[in-house]
Amino acid sequence: MSGIFVGIDLGGTNIKIGLFDSELKLVCKTSVATEADMGPDVVIDNMVQTVEKLVVDEGFALSDIIAIGIGTPGPAKYSEGIIIRSTNMPKFKNVPICKMLNEKLGTPVVFDNDANVACWGEYAVGAGKGVKDIVFFTLGTGIGGGIISNGELVHGCAENAAELGHTIIYPDGRKCNCGQRGCVEAYASADSTARRAREAVEAGAESSLKEVLDEKSTITSKDVYEHLAADDNLAKEITDGTAKALAITCINMLHTTEPKRIVFAGGMIAAGNVLLDRIRDYFDEHIWSIKKESVEIVFATLGEDAGIIGAAALARHAEQQGKLK
Amino acid sequence: MSGIFVGIDLGGTNIKIGLFDSELKLVCKTSVATEADMGPDVVIDNMVQTVEKLVVDEGFALSDIIAIGIGTPGPAKYSEGIIIRSTNMPKFKNVPICKMLNEKLGTPVVFDNDANVACWGEYAVGAGKGVKDIVFFTLGTGIGGGIISNGELVHGCAENAAELGHTIIYPDGRKCNCGQRGCVEAYASADSTARRAREAVEAGAESSLKEVLDEKSTITSKDVYEHLAADDNLAKEITDGTAKALAITCINMLHTTEPKRIVFAGGMIAAGNVLLDRIRDYFDEHIWSIKKESVEIVFATLGEDAGIIGAAALARHAEQQGKLK
Numbered sequence: 001m002s003g004i005f006v007g008i009d010l011g012g013t014n015i016k017i018g019l020f021d022s023e024l025k026l027v028c029k030t031s032v033a034t035e036a037d038m039g040p041d042v043v044i045d046n047m048v049q050t051v052e053k054l055v056v057d058e059g060f061a062l063s064d065i066i067a068i069g070i071g072t073p074g075p076a077k078y079s080e081g082i083i084i085r086s087t088n089m090p091k092f093k094n095v096p097i098c099k100m101l102n103e104k105l106g107t108p109v110v111f112d113n114d115a116n117v118a119c120w121g122e123y124a125v126g127a128g129k130g131v132k133d134i135v136f137f138t139l140g141t142g143i144g145g146g147i148i149s150n151g152e153l154v155h156g157c158a159e160n161a162a163e164l165g166h167t168i169i170y171p172d173g174r175k176c177n178c179g180q181r182g183c184v185e186a187y188a189s190a191d192s193t194a195r196r197a198r199e200a201v202e203a204g205a206e207s208s209l210k211e212v213l214d215e216k217s218t219i220t221s222k223d224v225y226e227h228l229a230a231d232d233n234l235a236k237e238i239t240d241g242t243a244k245a246l247a248i249t250c251i252n253m254l255h256t257t258e259p260k261r262i263v264f265a266g267g268m269i270a271a272g273n274v275l276l277d278r279i280r281d282y283f284d285e286h287i288w289s290i291k292k293e294s295v296e297i298v299f300a301t302l303g304e305d306a307g308i309i310g311a312a313a314l315a316r317h318a319e320q321q322g323k324l325k
Numbered sequence: 326m327s328g329i330f331v332g333i334d335l336g337g338t339n340i341k342i343g344l345f346d347s348e349l350k351l352v353c354k355t356s357v358a359t360e361a362d363m364g365p366d367v368v369i370d371n372m373v374q375t376v377e378k379l380v381v382d383e384g385f386a387l388s389d390i391i392a393i394g395i396g397t398p399g400p401a402k403y404s405e406g407i408i409i410r411s412t413n414m415p416k417f418k419n420v421p422i423c424k425m426l427n428e429k430l431g432t433p434v435v436f437d438n439d440a441n442v443a444c445w446g447e448y449a450v451g452a453g454k455g456v457k458d459i460v461f462f463t464l465g466t467g468i469g470g471g472i473i474s475n476g477e478l479v480h481g482c483a484e485n486a487a488e489l490g491h492t493i494i495y496p497d498g499r500k501c502n503c504g505q506r507g508c509v510e511a512y513a514s515a516d517s518t519a520r521r522a523r524e525a526v527e528a529g530a531e532s533s534l535k536e537v538l539d540e541k542s543t544i545t546s547k548d549v550y551e552h553l554a555a556d557d558n559l560a561k562e563i564t565d566g567t568a569k570a571l572a573i574t575c576i577n578m579l580h581t582t583e584p585k586r587i588v589f590a591g592g593m594i595a596a597g598n599v600l601l602d603r604i605r606d607y608f609d610e611h612i613w614s615i616k617k618e619s620v621e622i623v624f625a626t627l628g629e630d631a632g633i634i635g636a637a638a639l640a641r642h643a644e645q646q647g648k649l650k
Contacts, residue, residue, distance in 0.1 A: 133482040147581070149479050149486075156474075156583020157458040158619065163580040166613060171494060171573050178613045180576070244496070251505070252492040256472070256581055258481020288491060288503045294483065 003066040005315045006051055006107075009114070009307030010072040012036050012088020015043075017050050018308035019058060022066070024125050024316060028058055029308060036089040043089065044097065048104045065107045067324050069311030070097065071117030078159050081111050108324040110315045114307060115162065116153050118300075119146025120317070121310025122263050126302040131260040135253045136300075137164060137246070139268035142177065143185040149257050165189065169248045187245035190221035190268045197224050197238045207234030225271040239271070240278060247282030254287070254295050265300030328391040330640045331376055331432075334439070334632030335397040337361050337413020340368075342375050343633035344383060347391070349450050349641060353383055354633060361414040368414065369422065373429045390432045392649050394636030395422065396442030403484050406436050433649040435640045439632060440487065441478050443625075444471025445642070446635025447588050451627040456585040460578045461625075462489060462571070464593035467502065468510040474582050490514065494573045512570035515546035515593045522549050522563045532559030550596040564596070565603060572607030579612070579620050590625030 002022040009016040011034060018029035032050050035042050055062055075084045081098025083089075098109040112120070119128070119136035128134040128148070136146040145164025147154040154161045165185035166178050173182030174192070186192050198219045201210050209232060212223045228235035250262050269275070280297055302309055318324050327347040334341040336359060343354035357375050360367050380387055400409045406423025408414075423434040437445070444453070444461035453459040453473070461471040470489025472479040479486045490510035491503050498507030499517070511517050523544045526535050534557060537548045553560035575587050594600070605622055627634055643649050 131482065149474060149481070150477075152475075154474050154479075154582050157456065157585035158583060161474075161581065161583035163583075166580045167577040168494070168573050168611065169496060171569070171611065180611060180613050248493050248496050252577065253581070255488040255491045256486065256578070257479055258483060258486035258488075260482035286493065286496065286505060288505050 004055075004060060004064050005312040006065055006068040007308035007310065007312030007315070008047060008051075008068060008070040009117070009311060010034070010043075010047070010070060012086070015047055015050065016305075016308050017047070017054060018305065018312060019054055019060075020309070020312040020316075022316070024309065024313055026305070026309070028054060029305070030054060034089070036086075036091065039091040040089075040095045040097075040100070043092075044100050044104070047101065051105060062105060062107070065105065067108045067110060067315035067319050068101060068105065069110045069112075069117070069313070069315035070101070071112055071114045071307055071311045072097075074113045074160070076111070076113065076159075078111050078113065078155070081109065108315075108318070110311075110318045110324070112153070112311075112314060115144035116146045116155075117310035117314060118265060118302075118306040119148065119162075119263075119310070120153060120314050121302050121306040122265065122300050123148050124313035124317070125309060126306065127263045127298050127300050128261055133257065133259045134261045134263055135164070135250075135257065135259040136263045136265065137249075138266035139188065139190060139246075139264060140266040141189060141191050143189045144266075147253075147257055147259075154257065164249065164253070167249060167252060169245055169252075184245050184249045188242040188249075190266070193221045193224055193238060193242045193268070194219050196241060197234065200234055200238065205234045208232045209234055221268055222270070225275070228271075228274060239275060240282075243275060243278035244282045246279050247286060250279070250283050250295070250297060251287050254291060259295060261296045261298060263298055263300050265302075265306065269299045329380075329385060329389050330637040331390055331393040332633035332635065332637030332640070333372060333376075333393060333395040334442070334636060335359070335368075335372070335395060337411070340372055340375065341630075341633050342372070342379060343630070343637060344379055344385075345634070345637040345641075347641070349634065349638055351630070351634070353379060354630070355379060359414070361416065364416040365414075365420045365422075365425070368417075369425050369429070372426065376430060387430060387432070390430065392433045392435055392640035392644050393426060393430065394435045394437075394442070394638070394640035395426070396437055396439045396632050396636045396639075397422075399438045399485070401436070401438065401484075403436050403438065403480070406434065433640075433643070435636075435643045435649070437478070437636075437639055440469035441471045441480075442635035442639060443590060443627070443631040444473065444487075444588075444635070445478060445639050446627050446631040447590065447625050448473050449638035449642070450634060451631065452588045452623050452625050453586055458582065458584045459586045459588055460489070460575075460582065460584040461588045461590065462574075464513065464515060464571075464589060464591035466514060466516050468514045469591075472578075472582055472584075479582065489574065489578070492574060492577060494570055494577075509570050509574045513567040513574075515591070518546045518549055518563060518567045518593070519544050521566060522559065525559055525563065530559045533557045534559060546593055547595070550600070553596075553599060564600060565607075568600060568603035569607045571604050572611060575604070575608050575620070575622060576612050579616060584620060586621045586623060588623055588625050590627075590631065594624045
């Protein structure tokens with residue numbers, strides 16, 4: 001037996017934990033309540049006890065763990081292993097999570113933000129496998145990002161690189177939650193897609209989405225894609241706006257770190273090929289013609305396990321690089 | 326004596342060559358005609374003979390050369406040492422320049438494109454010194470770029486990364502030479518700055534630049550900055566357009582590879598602080614407020630020697646990394 005890796009996806013509501021063998025094959029996984037309102041000590045105890053139980057249940061010892069990987073949303077000093085604060089876990093302030101886990105479990109801990117971790121998961125065993133340069137987007141409430149260049153995550157000077165949702169595609173355009181104007185997130189996140197649809201209906205656009213708004217007082221991105229499938233014109237127009245914004249961002253990334261593959265993840269990829277095809281169409285329409293064939297634009301394949309797989313994969317990578325501490 | 330490095334800046338008209346000590350201090354430099362129309366063999370002989378003469382004149386032997394660095398415009402397979410073709414040297418087709426130089430001079434040769442080389446020069450000993458993450462722009466006829474992330478150049482999957490002039494800031498905007506619409510190069514290069522001024526004058530804008538156009542039948546970016554200094558309103562408006570385009574691109578780079586410093590080089594920085602200040606103003610106006618202080622925006626300091634310094638510095642870096650071959 002060559003040892004195991006543990007991947008932890010620490011969210012505000014649940015902690016997902018997976019054990020992986022040295023080839024990153026899932027041995028077992030589970031999920032427990034975070035109990036964020038109880039504070040860091042309880043949250044970390046929940047993690048520790050769950051890891052211990054999983055390990056023992058599967059016939060391993062704690063000493064079989066080569067390393068633990070963990071991902072959370074920031075802001076954090078990832079390289080120092082410290083969560084600075086957390087929107088979903090308000091009691092977390094400057095929590096040295098790596099040190100605390102290490103003291104209780106006796107194994108090295110590798111830490112990164114949730115988008116980087118998911119990006120690394122896709123890179124290691126998912127849709128990004130087999131190339132050394134990828135760009136990764138999560139299309140959820142906001143738009144998160146990750147960049148792998150020459151086989152390594154790009155972290156940036158203050159570990160805040162790849163905030164790709166806040167790259168600007170329409171200067172002086174729509175206001176984003178961050179305060180900037182014209183961010184791709186203000187057009188193409190699940191929330192912004194839904195908001196643009198609602199605004200259009202409220203402004204009098206003809207659409208079957210009007211009934212949705214009348215009935216539920218809101219429109220979700222899922223509604224948009226369902227009505228798109230039913231050939232609603234407004235839903236098509238809104239989806240086109242989302243796809244174009246993402247395509248321009250893909251072009252900009254191609255001219256920046258030059259990925260071989262661009263991977264989209266997050267709730268909104270449930271829209272399926274109709275979205276992916278439109279992104280590719282706009283990409284082909286707007287890209288420098290000699291670069292048309294140069295990048296593959298694909299959907300992520302790991303789904304909800306990307307967080308635990310990516311965390312375990314990052315732990316394995318650190319071990320392979322001799323960077324465990 | 327701990328050996329010397331040679332930096333070569335291969336242009337279509339001239340070849341600049343510098344000898345540097347192991348601390349990258351310039352020992353001596355010279356420039357010879359490229360004679361590009363004579364074909365690769367002659368061009369390479371010109372380089373070889375000039376290097377040999379410089380070395381001997383300074384009292385060194387060829388065996389004192391630790392490595393040679395060379396930069397040219399692409400397209401090239403840099404890692405394989407091959408110039409695929411060259412706009413300025415039409416007879417260059419798939420020329421194995423590194424191999425040819427190595428065979429004649431007996432020393433390892435390191436090769437990269439001119440923008441990356443200049444970027445590395447600024448990073449090693451110029452305006453980018455002291456940080457590990459920079460983004461570099463050359464504002465000339467076009468806009469070139471370089472990215473250093475965690476102390477290494479970002480090359481991308483096909484060695485065409487950092488074509489930053491072709492990132493799009495105004496989708497469906499001005500047509501760029503590359504065929505795309507809305508590239509930053511279509512607004513903010515020296516040529517585009519001049520062209521926007523000329524178009525405005527031709528369209529009837531009131532400006533002291535009208536006399537320039539009447540007299541010379543053209544307007545250069547230098548004219549724009551001279552008339553800006555003389556308080557011409559159109560020159561101010563055109564400069565603002567250039568500065569805003571560059572500021573948006575800076576914001577996008579901050580959210581991508583998160584540089585600590587952004588360095589502008591090229592002919593247009595002769596415009597001076599009036600341009601730099603406007604870039605910073607627009608940056609502050611458009612950036613997410615929490616990131617306002619996070620990046621330094623500066624002008625390059627190496628001037629015309631950036632090419633030879635950068636090439637020598639890349640050679641030294643390859644040696645320090647044990648990557649000479």
